[in-house]
Amino acid sequence: MKHGKKYVDSAKLIDKAKLYDVDEALDICVKTGTAKFDETVELHVKLGVDGRHADQQVRGAIVLPNGTGKTVRVLAICKDEKIEDAKAAGAEFVGGADMIQKIQSEGWMDFDVLITTPDMMGQVGRLGKILGPRGLMPNPKAGTVSPDIARAIREAKAGKIEYRLDKTNIIHCPIGKVSFGVQKLQENLDVLMGAIVKAKPAAAKGQYVRSCVVSATMGPGVKINPNKVGA
16 A cells, blocks of 8 residues: 555654553644644554454443534434524424435435434334444433533533444544544543443453554654553
8 A cells, every 4th residue: 555755754664563651642643634734633443352343342422622623513303392402502403203304315414423312212223224323322321412502512512422442353443533622632532541441341351442543634643652551
């Protein structure tokens, strides 16, 4: 695989054999974010679990103290009595059965997060085949199904992210933008890793955090010493 000149230059800053401390890794990551846009910094964590087993699943949601740097468009689906609450909390799109119909019939998807109330999940569940593959299906564990829809919307706007295992037992999450600088990125990383470590399944054996890598959107990965992030 061939990489561009900027990627190759960035890769020269990294010792591939070294496991960096968090602050040093983030400093390098920020320096490699040289694209013309404000690159997203992502954290990739491989865990010593087997997600095929229900008792070894790792999933949850957390509000990052400094947000993600991304403007989140929220669709709130709720009953009439909560529509004004949802609008006041900042949801860009609010409705009930009409919004469900819009998604079904028009394929409308101009939103980043769908938040709903438990009493609407019966209807929203019909959208599973559309929302599921896009990772937009509301889920109580992710905080996107809540009786307090206003609070859920405010948290989503403030930078709430969901973390969950992929098929290879790795968690991929954004922790901010290159423009945040090292301190804010580290604050976000610490909160996210704290949540992941706290969510360690009782059935997990051996080393829990196997590897930890940060990277900017267009940059190479920088390995962090897993023993320095709560392994």
